[in-house]
Amino acid sequence: MKKIGIGIIGGGLMGREMASAFARWCALLDVEVQPELVAVADLVEDVRNWFRRIPSCVQITGDYHQLLANPAVDVVYVAVPHNLHEKIYCDVLAAGKDLFAEKPFGIDLASARRIAAAAQASGRFVRCSSEFPFLPGAQRVMQQVKHGKLGRVLEVVAAFHHSSDLDATKPANWKRKAATCGEIGVLGDLGMHACHIPLRLGWRPSRLFAQLQKGYPQRPDGKGGMTECDTWDNALLSCWTQIGEHEVPLRLEMKRMAPGETNTWHLEVLGTEGGVRYSTKEPKTLWLFENGKEQFWKKTDLGFGMPFKTVTGGIFEPGFPDMIQQMWAAYLMEREGLLAERCGCATVEEAVATQEIFAAALASHKQGVVTAL
Ligand SMILES: NC(=O)c1ccc[n+]([C@@H]2O[C@H](COP(=O)([O-])OP(=O)(O)OC[C@H]3O[C@@H](n4cnc5c(N)ncnc54)[C@H](O)[C@@H]3O)[C@@H](O)[C@H]2O)c1
Numbered sequence: 620m621k622k623i624g625i626g627i628i629g630g631g632l633m634g635r636e637m638a639s640a641f642a643r644w645c646a647l648l649d650v651e652v653q654p655e656l657v658a659v660a661d662l663v664e665d666v667r668n669w670f671r672r673i674p675s676c677v678q679i680t681g682d683y684h685q686l687l688a689n690p691a692v693d694v695v696y697v698a699v700p701h702n703l704h705e706k707i708y709c710d711v712l713a714a715g716k717d718l719f720a721e722k723p724f725g726i727d728l729a730s731a732r733r734i735a736a737a738a739q740a741s742g743r744f745v746r747c748s749s750e751f752p753f754l755p756g757a758q759r760v761m762q763q764v765k766h767g768k769l770g771r772v773l774e775v776v777a778a779f780h781h782s783s784d785l786d787a788t789k790p791a792n793w794k795r796k797a798a799t800c801g802e803i804g805v806l807g808d809l810g811m812h813a814c815h816i817p818l819r820l821g822w823r824p825s826r827l828f829a830q831l832q833k834g835y836p837q838r839p840d841g842k843g844g845m846t847e848c849d850t851w852d853n854a855l856l857s858c859w860t861q862i863g864e865h866e867v868p869l870r871l872e873m874k875r876m877a878p879g880e881t882n883t884w885h886l887e888v889l890g891t892e893g894g895v896r897y898s899t900k901e902p903k904t905l906w907l908f909e910n911g912k913e914q915f916w917k918k919t920d921l922g923f924g925m926p927f928k929t930v931t932g933g934i935f936e937p938g939f940p941d942m943i944q945q946m947w948a949a950y951l952m953e954r955e956g957l958l959a960e961r962c963g964c965a966t967v968e969e970a971v972a973t974q975e976i977f978a979a980a981l982a983s984h985k986q987g988v989v990t991a992l
Contacts, residue, residue: 756897770892780877804850824858
């Protein structure tokens with residue numbers, strides 16, 4: 620396998636998740652490239668020390684400029700707070716490296732557009748992280764839309780819910796503050812996951828009405844005091860999108876205060892003749908609707924039907940680390956021109972399109988009106 624040198628800037632939650640996906644790359648059977656983590660940059664010593672368990676990761680630094688100067692680094696994955704996206708993404712591109720960016724691709728729409736312009740000018744290979752499309756259930760929803768018999772699409776629902784913020788004692792982190800997470804709050808945190816497949820299917824909202832809700836205004840600061848939290852926690856977006864000859868309701872839901880949910884990603888497309896529904900709440904189960912003399916919802920258990928084949932047996936069920944690894948396989952194979960008909964990672968255009976939706980949602984909520992995109 621051809622080795623690709625990877626550098627990670629930001630070794631927190633996602634930086635470590637990516638590193639562990641590379642560490643079990645031997646699970647993949649039909650990829651021609653192998654990521655090798657050679658460098659990590661993080662400001663925090665304890666975070667950096669975790670990476671010492673990875674023998675190939677020989678450059679461990681607090682200064683990401685040193686990582687960018689390392690000729691062994693071909694691709695840089697950046698997982699830092701949103702207020703740092705633009706500066707670090709643009710520095711990666713200026714250093715002549717390919718970029719695997721994190722959502723929401725800048726702190727706001729203007730920032731996302733500047734990053735997109737820098738990506739275009741650099742000519743580098745740039746994609747944005749969005750792992751849910753790589754689940755077998757998500758793949759089947761997309762296949763059903765493209766090749767199934769749905770008739771006229773009546774309604775689309777795409778949602779991502781968790782409940783971490785229901786715990787008022789949970790200390791605040793950068794995701795609870797507009798200065799570091801962005802004014803878009805939960806939209807930037809979870810929005811890519813709800814928007815990506817609708818956008819990939821060509822279902823860009825034409826106008827929307829948004830309801831945004833804040834959570835607890837104060838949380839423990841982790842040092843014995845309290846600190847202000849000022850980001851949106853829940854967002855309900857009632858959108859219109861054009862599907863075929865019809866304007867169709869598209870509901871996008873992103874919640875950090877959804878009672879009982881841990882990481883529930885849901886996608887549903889209902890048509891006059893058929894429908895399809897998938898939720899990570901029942902991660903094995905795909906639901907298919909058939910209209911006829913009688914109306915049926917059929918369910919089937921999906922196995923390990925991942926886009927890139929692995930050593931894992933076909934009857935087993937996939938989880939979060941699997942889709943992260945599949946997403947990386949898609950990034951690296953597309954970079955080599957070997958993706959073929961498989962689904963790729965979120966493009967720069969898709970990332971900017973999510974920010975257009977978020978900006979319209981802020982405007983809609985602020986004015987209490989339907990906003991055109
Ligand atoms: N795709 C997903 O499912 C998913 C899930 C969670 C987070 N994310 C995204 O990943 C990104 C990071 O989120 P996270 O949850 O990993 O955050 P995190 O707080 O766990 O990690 C961020 C890390 O960045 C480091 N950092 C901050 N400034 C830095 C700098 N100047 N140089 C080097 N390191 C620096 C911090 O020390 C920290 O370790 C965000 O864009 C977030 O939206 C994506």
